[in-house]
Amino acid sequence: MGLTKSEIFTDKQNKLAAMMKALAHPARIAIIQHLIKAEACICGDLVEELGLAQATISQHLKELKNAGLIQGTIEGTSVCYCIDPKVWKQYKTAFDTFFVAYNTNSSCC
Numbered sequence: 001m002g003l004t005k006s007e008i009f010t011d012k013q014n015k016l017a018a019m020m021k022a023l024a025h026p027a028r029i030a031i032i033q034h035l036i037k038a039e040a041c042i043c044g045d046l047v048e049e050l051g052l053a054q055a056t057i058s059q060h061l062k063e064l065k066n067a068g069l070i071q072g073t074i075e076g077t078s079v080c081y082c083i084d085p086k087v088w089k090q091y092k093t094a095f096d097t098f099f100v101a102y103n104t105n106s107s108c109c
Contacts, residue, residue: 022067
């Protein structure tokens with residue numbers, strides 16, 4: 001986390017921040033949404049679908065893969081990507097826990 005003194009925060013806080021950072025770009029959100037919509041592995045049609053350069057998409061795929069959200073398999077000369085269901089479930093649980101912690105019935109302001 002760079003100069004943010006991540007050591008003063010809990011492991012849970014650092015992990016949640018890393019998860020959110022992995023999704024903190026609209027291109028990555030679009031890639032994830034496309035994979036969800038396709039309900040299958042995607043092999044190379046993201047450039048046409050998203051209208052971004054191949055290098056840009058590759059960079060975002062790398063970030064998503066490093067975060068564990070997607071997995072890739074080599075098929076011939078291309079890499080096919082899909083959502084990793086185990087990691088997706090971990091993200092869902094972490095986000096659910098984070099958002100449920102706030103009581104919407106509170107009248108603080």
